[in-house]
Amino acid sequence: MSPAREHAVELLRQMVLVRRFEEKCAELYGLGKIRGFLHLYVGEEAVAAGVLAALGPDDNVLATYREHGQALLRGVPPGAVMAEMFGRANGCSRGRGGSMHLFDVERRFHGGHAIVGGGLPVAVGLALADTHLGRAGVTACFFGDGATAEGEFHESLNLAALWRLPVLFVCENNLYAMGTALERHQAVPDLAAKPPTYGIPTERVDGMDVLAVEDAARRAVERMRATPGPAFLEVRTYRFRAHSMYDAELYRDKAEVKRWAEERDPIRLLDDDLRRRGWLDADARAALERGVEQLVRDAVAEAEAGPLEPVEDLERDVLA
Amino acid sequence: MTRLTYREAVRGALRQILASDPRAFLLGEDVGKYGGAYAVSKGLLAELGPAKVRDTPLCESTFVGAGIGAAIGGARPIVEVMTVNFSLLALDQIVNNAATLRHMSGGQVAVPLVVRMATGAGRQLAAQHSHSLENWYAHVPGVKVVAPATPQDARDLLLAAYADPNPVFVFEHVLSYPLEGEVDETSGAAPLGRAIVRRAGTQLTIVAWGGSLPKALAAAEALAAEGVDAAVIDLRTLRPLDLEAIGASVRATRRLLVVDEGWKTGSLAGEIVAQVVETVFFDLDAPPARVCSREVPIPYAAHLEAAALPSVERIVAAGRGVVRG
Ligand SMILES: Cc1ncc(C[n+]2csc(CCOP(=O)(O)OP(=O)(O)O)c2C)c(N)n1
Ligand SMILES: [Mg+2]
Secondary structure, three states: OOHHHHHHHHHHHHHHHHHHHHHHHHHHHHOOOOOOOOOOOOOOHHHHHHHHHOOOOOOEEEEEOOOHHHHHHHOOOHHHHHHHHOOOOOOOOOOOOOOOOOOEHHHOEEEEEOOOOOHHHHHHHHHHHHHHOOOOOOEEEEEEOHHHHOHHHHHHHHHHHHOOOOEEEEEEEOOEEOOEEHHHHOOOOOHHHOHHHHOOOEEEEEOOOHHHHHHHHHHHHHHHHHOOOOEEEEEEOOOOOOOOOOOOOOOOOHHHHHHHHHHOOHHHHHHHHHHHHOOOOHHHHHHHHHHHHHHHHHHHHHHHHOOOOOHHHOOOOOOO | OEEEEHHHHHHHHHHHHHHHOOOEEEEEOOOOOOOOOOOOOOOHHHHHOOOOEEEOOOOHHHHHHHHHHHHHOOOEEEEEEEEHHHHHHHHHHHHHHHOOHHHHOOOOOOOOOEEEEEEOOOOOOOOOOOOOOHHHHHOOOOOEEEOOOOHHHHHHHHHHHHHOOOOEEEEEEOOOOOOEEEEOOOOOOOOOOOOEEEEOOOOEEEEEOHHHHHHHHHHHHHHHHOOOOEEEEEOOEEEOOOHHHHHHHHHHHOOEEEEEEEEOOOOHHHHHHHHHHHHHHHHOOOOOEEEEEOOOOOOOOHHHHHHHOOOHHHHHHHHHHHHHO
């Protein structure tokens, strides 16, 4: 297999992993095994897969409450992610965070943040630490279109640009902030028009095309490594599922969702592409699916078998 | 020992930290070229350079959040927020990130951060520059809070805050900055969470901290002239509270008066009284009392501002009331 072919198949496998993992989460939510807020990334997988493919182990990643994809693709073991959602002690946050707060500091995965916009300043700080300590890493910070209305978005862009900090701002523009459509929350809905006003190199990319996302992320990261300073990607995507499990989806047309899911599914687009190129035959595709299903099954088993944190340990890890 | 102002003592500790630890830097609004809104960091930019003393734009939420992120990333930032009033713009970062990330990540994320801010009234700066909101921070698990009252403590508690692996909030009262005292500039960090007896006494325990300590000590002198022998405890750390020291003194004096520049409703003074009542109730000879700020946004006019704040006279009157009934 050529490296390009191998890599494309791997990106497909990653997106399928996130998709199947989350489909299982939705099922387990229905069974009451997972509780709390659960925000699915279905439809948006190419954003995490493409951006994370451009990063190395010394780079930092920080994401939102819709971060199962980023966590899994950054290498947090699926069993640890699932166990976290089950509230078990073998969860990646010891059952203290749940779906919205996955952490794995060893892999420089700095969480799942559920205050919209609140992660951006922290990402700026991670990049500040790298700069101050003379380390080469960049920090990728994922956030939604809704976050661009928050003050911290503007403050963080300004500070990162002013201090030339290596933050890759990744705006996952899925056209909605909960039930509020982009043009109902932005006076200027062209999100890519904003970062250049802070002097930040910006690119808009089709978030349903994983290879295009990866290319754009690589360009941005290369530029950041050569010339210190932030970069911005507006990644156009769409959420195929409800905002969270509680959302009745009164704010958008079923036909609109159907159109995106049928015409722009990032997994189907890559599948078609690989088939056209003759890079993935039906048998290999089925084997990929089976491999992913096995991983998800194992993750659920690991979560089911995980111990509950003893209540006597309730107050641990509040202070060092 | 050197005679220093409180301001100089803070500056000395900052200089020592910034010069000795390559991971350390100071950031905040006007900490560099301007020299600090209260002139605390004056000269440090010229001395230590722009990587160590960083002037930020006006964006409390983001520069405090960046301090949190930098601490997570292995640097050791000291953040200055001009005053506690402006820190409210950063409350989200402080409460939802600094205080929670360690627990919410199952113990993985460390936030060794120091945030210093000026607090308190007395300079006729009116309601948006005069509040004492230390109790808001002391309410939150996952942080420590100190309020040094003396030049020596301004140094030693800042060193302690820096040495501590947790987010520590340091409250410096605006009236404390010009206070002078003998300072041992070779001293190390003071222990966090430990109050200190500033004046021994047998009939009444007055608990105070930060900018209220000088008033409490003056009141104790005045009470002594009336024949009331009051002890004064300087709390120093507001979270965790040193209930042991307070309890020991109250058991000995059998009476308690707490001075708190915050508003009485929901105050730290209320918390201290509650904890004393819960633990040493049967040692009390009289109901505890509190002298707090009046329930009003701190006003501008000098006589109104003075009337709103705890004063030596009010402390004396309250102390007399607790002892004499
Ligand atoms: C500060 C804050 N305000 C409100 C919310 C409630 N909330 C959670 S997600 C969300 C919408 C965010 O939209 P966007 O940033 O576009 O992200 P998406 O969910 O589309 O990925 C809102 C309003 C919150 N979590 N934090
Ligand atoms: Mg959105």
